[in-house]
Amino acid sequence: MNAGDRLPPLEIPITRTLIVAGAIASRDYQDVHHDPELARQKGSPDIFMNILTTNGLVGRYITDHFGPRAQLRRVAIRLGAPNRPGDTMVLTGTVEEVDGDTATVRIVGANGLGDHVTGTVTVRVPAGAGEGLSTGAGGDSV
Amino acid sequence: MSGEPEVHEEFEARLKAYEGLPAAATGVGRDPVNEPMIRHWCEAMGDTSPAYTGPDAIAPPTMLQAWTMAGLTRRPERTAAYDELLALLDASGHDAVVATDCAQEYLRPLRPGDAITFDSVIESVSGRKTTKLGAGYFVTTRTDVRAGGELAGIHRFRILKYAPAHRPSAPAERRPRPVVNRDNAGFWEGVARHELLIQRCTACDTLRFPWLPGCNTCGSPDWDTVAASGEGTVYSYVVMHHPPFPAFEPPYAVGLIELAEGVRIVSNVVGVPYDKVRIGMPVRLEFQRYDDELVLPVFQGVTS
Numbered sequence: 112m113n114a115g116d117r118l119p120p121l122e123i124p125i126t127r128t129l130i131v132a133g134a135i136a137s138r139d140y141q142d143v144h145h146d147p148e149l150a151r152q153k154g155s156p157d158i159f160m161n162i163l164t165t166n167g168l169v170g171r172y173i174t175d176h177f178g179p180r181a182q183l184r185r186v187a188i189r190l191g192a193p194n195r196p197g198d199t200m201v202l203t204g205t206v207e208e209v210d211g212d213t214a215t216v217r218i219v220g221a222n223g224l225g226d227h228v229t230g231t232v233t234v235r236v237p238a239g240a241g242e243g244l245s246t247g248a249g250g251d252s253v
Numbered sequence: 254m255s256g257e258p259e260v261h262e263e264f265e266a267r268l269k270a271y272e273g274l275p276a277a278a279t280g281v282g283r284d285p286v287n288e289p290m291i292r293h294w295c296e297a298m299g300d301t302s303p304a305y306t307g308p309d310a311i312a313p314p315t316m317l318q319a320w321t322m323a324g325l326t327r328r329p330e331r332t333a334a335y336d337e338l339l340a341l342l343d344a345s346g347h348d349a350v351v352a353t354d355c356a357q358e359y360l361r362p363l364r365p366g367d368a369i370t371f372d373s374v375i376e377s378v379s380g381r382k383t384t385k386l387g388a389g390y391f392v393t394t395r396t397d398v399r400a401g402g403e404l405a406g407i408h409r410f411r412i413l414k415y416a417p418a419h420r421p422s423a424p425a426e427r428r429p430r431p432v433v434n435r436d437n438a439g440f441w442e443g444v445a446r447h448e449l450l451i452q453r454c455t456a457c458d459t460l461r462f463p464w465l466p467g468c469n470t471c472g473s474p475d476w477d478t479v480a481a482s483g484e485g486t487v488y489s490y491v492v493m494h495h496p497p498f499p500a501f502e503p504p505y506a507v508g509l510i511e512l513a514e515g516v517r518i519v520s521n522v523v524g525v526p527y528d529k530v531r532i533g534m535p536v537r538l539e540f541q542r543y544d545d546e547l548v549l550p551v552f553q554g555v556t557s
């Protein structure tokens with residue numbers, strides 16, 4: 112785990128099912144996340160992903176990479192282009208800083224419209240916990 | 254909203270007054286942290302981490318906000334102050350909302366059985382910002398989430414309350430349909446072939462327009478047609494400013510056109526600014542398609 116390490120990208124097809132399942136799993140019943148007609152009345156051409164789902168996907172991206180013992184300490188995201196059905200979001204990440212067993216990872220989730228999400232995640236990776244971690248020799252963590 | 258800067262300043266001062274006031278006071282999570290909600294979340298996210306299953310399961314940390322959500326039927330636990338702030342923004346036309354930022358700190362893991370309580374404060378209200386979505390105000394709240402009374406996470410959330418720059422426009426209105434009947438069907442058949450047909454009395458050769466069942470000169474019911482050459486002049490005109498009708502965009506010129514054959518027809522004068530139409534202006538017939546079904550004879554101004 113070194114500054115500059117790149118995480119392998121994660122491609123997430125943005126299906127209608129994912130958007131609705133994510134909204135309901137996060138108890139978010141705002142109509143723009145499940146009702147296309149009402150979304151259109153509010154100026155969006157279709158339903159779009161809620162921020163809680165984006166947050167969950169970002170968290171998953173980090174823990175998928177660093178392993179189940181990795182502990183999320185902070186997730187800070189900013190939304191840009193909406194995730195709408197039929198699009199694909201590609202999450203990428205770069206380790207920005209390593210302080211002992213804690214890494215700060217800069218993440219970007221880009222879709223066909225632009226950057227859907229940008230942010231930073233602080234994750235603690237106890238020694239020997241990570242599956243994708245460098246042993247210190249090669250420096251390539253993926 | 255007015256575009257006057259001092260009006261914005263006064264409004265912004267009213268919004269700023271809400272900073273530091275509680276947004277939710279001791280909200281109680283609808284359900285304690287529980288396995289089914291964790292499972293539904295993991296299924297939706299495609300998260301297969303073993304950390305979230307089994308006897309030592311923790312909840313995915315990013316579920317922090319989900320435990321505070323009111324759900325479908327329960328009113329969100331908002332204070333009167335927060336409701337007022339949102340109402341103030343709604344009333345000023347900033348009635349659309351979108352979440353823009355979420356920053357969460359996780360102090361200790363949440364486990365099934367943890368009872369959730371939370372307090373929320375209005376941390377900041379921005380000045381007026383212009384965004385791609387429309388002009389609006391960012392409202393940031395900070396929520397302290399507790400498990401069994403112990404601080405477990407801090408959730409900062411920013412929304413944009415905005416006046417949509419692109420309100421959906423009403424579906425395009427179609428022009429009114431002509432009323433086609435036994436007496437004028439031949440005229441509309443001609444239009445469909447891009448011919449402007451004038452009726453001619455076969456008894457006395459008088460041309461007549463619009464179409465009628467009998468001759469105004471001799472009373473004969475017998476007729477045939479001649480196709481107009483398409484040349485004409487503006488005999489008179491009006492410019493429509495008000496009221497607007499669906500499918501018509503005022504201002505526009507309506508002309509009474511005298512055809513070269515001598516009869517007159519009411520139609521639009523096109524291709525010339527509405528305020529440049531003049532009596533005596535030469536015009537030429539053309540057929541304009543308005544939609545799948547509707548073609549109409551209109552008159553192009555000849556300005557040379």
Ligand SMILES: [Zn+2]
Nearest residue numbers: 454457468471
């Ligand atoms: Zn006659």
